[in-house]
Amino acid sequence: MDVAIVAESQTPDEPTRDIYFETKRRGLSVRYIPIQRLSVRIADGNAVVETRGGRVDASVVVIRGIGYVIDSSTFMRRVSILKILEREGTVTINPVDALLSCRNKLETIYLLSKAGVPVPPTAVTEDLYYGYITAKDMGKVVLKPIQGSRGFGAMMFEDPEQAFQVMRTLLITRNPLYIQKYVEKPNRDIRIIVVDGRPIGCMYRVSTTWKTNIAQGAVGVPCKITPELEEIAVKATNAIGLIYSGVDIGEGREGYVVFEVNASPDWRGFKQATGVNPAVHLVDYIQRILKK
Ligand SMILES: Nc1ncnc2c1ncn2[C@@H]1O[C@H](COP(=O)(O)OP(=O)(O)O)[C@@H](O)[C@H]1O
Ligand SMILES: [Mg+2]
Secondary structure, eight states, rough: OOEEEEEEEEEHHEEEEEEEEHHHHTTEEEEEEEGGGOEEEETTEEEEEETTTEOOOOSEEEEEEOOOSHHHHHHHHHHHHHHHHHHHTEEEEEHHHHHHHHSHHHHHHHHHTTTTTTOOOOOESSHHHHHHHHHHHHHHHHEOOOSTTTTOOOOOEEOOHHHHHOOOOHHHHHHHHHEEEEEOOOOOEEEEEEETTTTEEEEEOOOOOSOOOGGTTTTTEEEOOOHHHHHHHHHHHHHTTTEEEEEEEEEETTEEEEEEESSSOOOOOHHHHHHHOOHHHHHHHHHHHHOO
C-alpha cells in the first residue's frame, strides 16, 4: 500500500475524498481508514499497527483528523498509535507533533510568536480573576476554545462583566480560558494554503459577522498574494512544522496578524475561489516522497 488516509468520520469529508481520488488517479494504491479501526499489537519486541484486515503497511499516512468529541484516554490512544506508526517508519502528513501543536491554540500562538510571526496579544489561564483583569485591560476580547475550529464556540465581548460570567461558566465546566485581544479588521480575513513550503493560493473570506470561517457563512473571493503575505504564511507553517497548512491572516490597523494555522484545512471554499485543488499539490509532494 502506498497511501492511507486516516480521519474520524465514517464518511470522508471533501478534502479527504480529493486526496483519495487524486492519489488513485496517479496509479498509486490508497485506502481510507477511520481512526477508530486502527489498532496496535505489541509482542516479541515488535509493534504492529493493524486493522481487522491486517497490517497497515502504507508508506505514507495522511492524517485528516484525530477526533473532536473524545475523552482524554481515547485521545491518548489515537495519538500514541499515530506516533508508533511514525516511529516504525511511516511518513505521516502532517507530522503528529505538528498536528498536536495546531490542535492546541495556546501552543500554536506561542510557536508563531517565537518565530516572529505577528499574532494578537493572547492570555491563557484557569484563574478567573486573572481572566477578568485581562479582559478589562484588553478592552474588546475574543474567547476561544483552546481546541476548536470553524469558528465554533469563539465568542466576542466588549463588556468585561459579560466576559466574566461566561469565563466563570467555562471554568466550572473545565474549559481553560483562551483570551485574545480583538483585532479591528475589515469584514474579511485572508486564507492562504501552503504546501511543501510554497503558497498555492490565496483568498479573502468575506463575511457578514466578525468570524470569517466559511463554516460561519463567509464566502471565498480571490486575493492577490504579495511577497509579505507569502512570507508570513510560509513562516507560520514552518514555525509549527507542517507540510501543508491553511493560514488565517487578519488585516489589522497596524498590519497583518495571524489568528491561527490549520493542520487539516477544509478547502471547499478555497477551491471555488481560487480554482486550485490543494490535493493535486499534496499528492505531488507524496509522490516525491515515495520516489525517494
Ligand atoms: N483576535 C481576533 N480578532 C478579530 N477577529 C478574530 C480574532 N480571532 C479570531 N477572529 C475571527 O474568527 C475567525 C475564527 O478564529 P480562529 O482563531 O481562526 O479559530 P477557528 O479554529 O475557530 O477557525 C478568524 O478567522 C477571524 O475572522
Ligand atoms: Mg480559523
